[in-house]
Amino acid sequence: MAATADAVLAELRERVSAAHRTRQGLRLRGSGTKDFYGESLTGEVLELRTHQGIVDYEPSELVITARCGTPLSEIEAALAAHGQFLAFEPPAFGADPSIGGVIAAGLSGPRRVYAGAARDFVLGTRLLSGDGEMLRFGGQVMKNVAGFDVSRLLCGSLGILGIITEVSLKVLPRPRAEETLRLELPAAAAVESFNRWSALGVPISGGAWWQGSAWVRLSGAPPAVRSARERIGGEALDAASAQAWWAALRHCQLPLFDSRVIWRLSVPGAAPPLTLPGEPLIDWGGALRWYADPPDDVDVRTLACAAGGTALCWRGPAPAGRFHPLPPALARLHRRLKERFDPHGIFNPGRLLAGV
Amino acid sequence: MAEADIAAALRKFLPEDCVLSREEERRPYECDALTAFRQLPGLVVLPHTEQQLLEVLLTCSRLGVPVVARGAGTGLSGGSTPHAQGVLLSCARLNRILEIDPHARIARLEPGVPNLRVSEAAAEHGLYYAPDPSSQVACSIGGNVAENSGGVHCLKYGLTVHNVLGVRGYTMEGDLLELGGRAPDGPGLDLLALTIGSEGLLMIVTEVTVKLIPRPPCAQLVMASFADVHSAGTAVAAVIATGIIPAALEMMDRQATAAVEPFARAGYDLTAAAILLVESDGTPEEVADQVREIVHVLRTAGASTLRVSGSEAERLRWWSGRKNAFPAAGRLSPDYYCMDGTIPRRHVGEVLQAIERMETRYALRCMNVFHAGDGNLHPVILFDANDHDSWERAERFGAEILELCVQLGGTITGEHGVGVEKLNSMCVQFSPAERAAFAAVKEAFDPAGLLNPGKVIPTLARCAEYGRMRVHHGALPHADLPRF
Numbered sequence: 097m098a099a100t101a102d103a104v105l106a107e108l109r110e111r112v113s114a115a116h117r118t119r120q121g122l123r124l125r126g127s128g129t130k131d132f133y134g135e136s137l138t139g140e141v142l143e144l145r146t147h148q149g150i151v152d153y154e155p156s157e158l159v160i161t162a163r164c165g166t167p168l169s170e171i172e173a174a175l176a177a178h179g180q181f182l183a184f185e186p187p188a189f190g191a192d193p194s195i196g197g198v199i200a201a202g203l204s205g206p207r208r209v210y211a212g213a214a215r216d217f218v219l220g221t222r223l224l225s226g227d228g229e230m231l232r233f234g235g236q237v238m239k240n241v242a243g244f245d246v247s248r249l250l251c252g253s254l255g256i257l258g259i260i261t262e263v264s265l266k267v268l269p270r271p272r273a274e275e276t277l278r279l280e281l282p283a284a285a286a287v288e289s290f291n292r293w294s295a296l297g298v299p300i301s302g303g304a305w306w307q308g309s310a311w312v313r314l315s316g317a318p319p320a321v322r323s324a325r326e327r328i329g330g331e332a333l334d335a336a337s338a339q340a341w342w343a344a345l346r347h348c349q350l351p352l353f354d355s356r357v358i359w360r361l362s363v364p365g366a367a368p369p370l371t372l373p374g375e376p377l378i379d380w381g382g383a384l385r386w387y388a389d390p391p392d393d394v395d396v397r398t399l400a401c402a403a404g405g406t407a408l409c410w411r412g413p414a415p416a417g418r419f420h421p422l423p424p425a426l427a428r429l430h431r432r433l434k435e436r437f438d439p440h441g442i443f444n445p446g447r448l449l450a451g452v
Numbered sequence: 453m454a455e456a457d458i459a460a461a462l463r464k465f466l467p468e469d470c471v472l473s474r475e476e477e478r479r480p481y482e483c484d485a486l487t488a489f490r491q492l493p494g495l496v497v498l499p500h501t502e503q504q505l506l507e508v509l510l511t512c513s514r515l516g517v518p519v520v521a522r523g524a525g526t527g528l529s530g531g532s533t534p535h536a537q538g539v540l541l542s543c544a545r546l547n548r549i550l551e552i553d554p555h556a557r558i559a560r561l562e563p564g565v566p567n568l569r570v571s572e573a574a575a576e577h578g579l580y581y582a583p584d585p586s587s588q589v590a591c592s593i594g595g596n597v598a599e600n601s602g603g604v605h606c607l608k609y610g611l612t613v614h615n616v617l618g619v620r621g622y623t624m625e626g627d628l629l630e631l632g633g634r635a636p637d638g639p640g641l642d643l644l645a646l647t648i649g650s651e652g653l654l655m656i657v658t659e660v661t662v663k664l665i666p667r668p669p670c671a672q673l674v675m676a677s678f679a680d681v682h683s684a685g686t687a688v689a690a691v692i693a694t695g696i697i698p699a700a701l702e703m704m705d706r707q708a709t710a711a712v713e714p715f716a717r718a719g720y721d722l723t724a725a726a727i728l729l730v731e732s733d734g735t736p737e738e739v740a741d742q743v744r745e746i747v748h749v750l751r752t753a754g755a756s757t758l759r760v761s762g763s764e765a766e767r768l769r770w771w772s773g774r775k776n777a778f779p780a781a782g783r784l785s786p787d788y789y790c791m792d793g794t795i796p797r798r799h800v801g802e803v804l805q806a807i808e809r810m811e812t813r814y815a816l817r818c819m820n821v822f823h824a825g826d827g828n829l830h831p832v833i834l835f836d837a838n839d840h841d842s843w844e845r846a847e848r849f850g851a852e853i854l855e856l857c858v859q860l861g862g863t864i865t866g867e868h869g870v871g872v873e874k875l876n877s878m879c880v881q882f883s884p885a886e887r888a889a890f891a892a893v894k895e896a897f898d899p900a901g902l903l904n905p906g907k908v909i910p911t912l913a914r915c916a917e918y919g920r921m922r923v924h925h926g927a928l929p930h931a932d933l934p935r936f
Contacts, residue, residue, distance in 0.1 A: 154796070154798065155693060156689040156690070156692045156693040156797065156798070157689075157692075157796050157797055157798065158692060159796075179695055202637075202642070204637070208636065208637070209636060212610070212614060213636065213637060215642055215645055216610070216613070216614050225885070225889070229885040231883070231885055231886045231889055232882075232883075232886065233886070233889075235861060235862065235863050236796060236861055237794040237795065237796060237826070237827050237828075237861075237862050237863055237866070238606075238607070238794070238826035238827060238828075239602055239606070239611065239794050239823070239826050239827070239828045239863075239866035239867055240794060240863040240865070240866060241599065241600050241649045241863075241865050241866065241867060241868070241869050241870070242863045242864050242865050242870060242874070242877075242878065242881055242882075243870070243878065243881075243882060243886070243887075243890050243908065243909070244646055244649070244650055244653075244654075244890050244893050244894075244908075245600070245613070245645055245646055245648065245649050245650075246646070246889060246890075246893070248613070248642055248645035248646065249641060249642055249643070249645060249646045249893075251642060251645075252637075252641065252642050253641055253642075257641075268697065269695035269696070269697065270695070272695070291555050291556065291557070292555070294557060294666075295554060295555065295557055295577070295578070295579065295666060296578075296666060297578075297666035297667075297668065297669070297735075316734075316738070317734065317737075317738040317741055317742065318741070319735065319737030319738050319741060320734060320735055320737070320738045323735065323737070362635045362636055362637050362638060363635045364556060364633075364634035364635050365556060365634070365636075366553070366555055366556040380636065383635065383636050384636075404633070404634055404635055405635035406635060406638050406639055408639065419639040419640070420638070420639040421639075422639060422640050423630075425623070425627035425628060425629060426629065426640060426643070427640075428627075429629075429643065429896060429897065430640060430641060432895070432896035432897075432899075433641065433892075433893065433896045435896075436892035436893075436895060436896055437889070437892060448640065448641070449640065
């Protein structure tokens with residue numbers, strides 16, 4: 097297995113070196129489930145799925161290390177066998193994503209504001225750089241401040257700085273108890289409640305609102321979950337319905353995601369309802385708000401900014417780019433980092449930011 | 453450029469009290485808490501406002517003057533060691549708490565606010581700021597951001613990087629950067645994560661937004677004794693393997709308990725080879741459940757005695773010994789050198805035994821305190837700085853421990869940073885290409901290389917020289933030459 101992985105890696109390095117020589121752009125692809133995500137898809141496809149396998153998993157160390165092409169399902173199954181999980185609940189769109197794609201995209205599910213984002217769980221990476229060098233950043237330990245935290249920089253980089261060939265992630269034990277409550281509440285009251293409960297130490301691990309209902313997930317020690325349930329009230333969902341709801345939310349499978357145009361707004365968690373027309377789907381206890389089919393004359397980005405946040409055009413015609421535009425000083429830093437990590441601009445050109 | 457000219461340029465826009473140029477005024481800034489490295493700064497500048505700080509950067513940038521930022525000076529790796537021809541930029545006067553929003557559970561702070569003051573200010577709302585480095589009474593939030601500071605509770609609550617939502621600040625060129633913020637997951641690369649722990653090499657932070665969390669209503673501490681360090685190490689893994697994430701999981705070896713007990717009077721078992729301190733926090737019911745489970749796991753793992761704190765006073769007394777480990781070292785020895793390697797937990801017994809052998813080889817004593825839950829070791833090497841040979845041995849002893857950490861899949865620094873202290877060890881942990889990548893990051897933020905130059909990233913020449921020295925094993929050539 098090791099020899100095979102080495103052979104695959106050698107082949108990847110060869111492809112990168114060739115691209116480096118010919119200035120050929122490469123389009124990095126794991127499982128291809130996030131082709132819709134990013135600014136543009138250009139370059140020759142470089143398949144990374146073949147570089148797969150869990151390299152190391154020691155449950156008592158709370159760390160798993162896997163090659164980039166390892167399917168998410170394989171990792172989650174290995175963790176589940178030891179009562180552990182990826183607490184950032186990465187979303188999967190359709191087929192089984194690869195762990196490299198999960199980290200390169202850096203997207204997180206409903207637990208994001210409670211347990212942490214994808215980048216909070218990244219401990220180390222191996223990177224195949226523009227000039228064909230294998231670099232190792234971070235490691236397999238929880239605390240590590242040797243050098244800049246390039247591993248976390250790579251999380252969400254959409255592959256523009258190089259190929260993440262291997263990643264080490266912190267994992268957590270599954271909560272001992274979990275319970276989901278549904279309450280009939282208007283959106284504003286739901287967001288207010290999510291914040292108030294969090295400030296009181298209620299062990300929330302999910303706070304969502306849709307079509308007049310608030311969903312609250314409680315996770316933790318059984319007595320804590322029990323007393324939180326009594327405090328919050330509402331209707332307790334059976335395990336299967338709860339699981340189905342959070343999975344649909346996490347993987348963007350609710351009916352809203354059938355819409356022609358979808359905007360994803362990241363705002364401060366306690367922000368009051370936005371002045372956008374239509375009712376949102378709210379996640380992350382108020383910090384994530386999805387809007388479908390806003391009227392053409394509504395400037396979603398300006399409204400997101402007014403609320404202290406940013407807007408990402410998830411689907412539909414993107415006005416001036418999918419991602420929220422960066423201030424000039426930040427865009428300049430992106431260009432400089434790209435020039436230094438990938439001087440010939442071969443990795444996923446333009447996917448994160450036009451021209452970068 | 454002469455210091456007097458730089459001072460004159462700065463005094464054009466700064467009040468008189470902001471620029472310290474006389475030697476006796478600069479002297480207190482010559483080192484941080486790692487006192488083995490000293491350098492008198494060219495000038496010390498203490499702005500009162502963000503605007504003044506920006507103008508200092510613009511002026512120094514224009515004049516090509518190096519700038520070293522300093523928070524409270526509690527750093528343990530010489531990260532704020534001054535530059536002889538540069539400006540030492542103290543953020544101590546930027547110490548206002550700008551906002552506390554209890555509903556959104558955030559605090560917005562200037563960089564000079566001491567860590568503990570954040571929690572004190574949030575206490576009336578039942579909230580606190582989780583990262584608690586041992587120096588939290590004094591250390592500043594800006595310094596915590598620079599070092600990605602941890603503390604005894606980061607196993608459960610995370611490091612600075614997990615608890616800072618956003619920073620505002622300036623590059624050396626004077627560009628305003630607002631990274632992260634109250635809205636999670638903004639567009640572009642995660643430059644916030646990159647900046648945290650960048651040891652003042654990338655930008656100067658002028659505002660930090662942190663996450664506040666509810667103070668758990670109850671906490672209890674379990675203290676367990678072990679007859680050998682190996683079984684203590686196994687017990688640590690056993691606790692984690694059962695699915696418990698304790699609020700803290702600390703280990704002290706016999707040398708450490710013996711050092712602190714005479715004056716902390718914590719009540720430690722001095723016959724044990726190692727003791728574990730395992731804390732549980734939450735609601736009273738949660739804590740009762742978890743403590744029962746922890747006691748069971750530790751007993752099964754071979755603990756010889758087990759005690760559970762019966763009162764808050766007792767819990768704090770048991771902690772006081774651990775938190776006073778460094779002052780205790782100061783009582784035992786004229787000087788001490790605290791290391792900060794991290795290893796995968798399963799190797800703890802092996803590392804402690806190796807350190808014991810090194811004690812004989814280097815003829816120096818070493819006591820071990822250890823954030824066992826996250827594998828972060830703090831061997832404290834006792835030496836005498838007045839005896840140059842003793843310091844040289846301490847340095848080599850420390851370097852060897854770090855090399856062992858790297859060999860075992862760990863790292864040379866878990867929370868104290870590289871600074872100037874671990875430049876040589878960086879040569880061991882990272883390849884030339886990896887160090888070049890760090891240099892590339894530095895160049896992207898600071899093309900002129902004026903912010904905290906000479907820290908964190910060793911030059912190729914330095915690593916080559918260090919490689920040659922290591923080949924000779926033992927006696928360093930030219931031991932009389934200053935190496936830092």
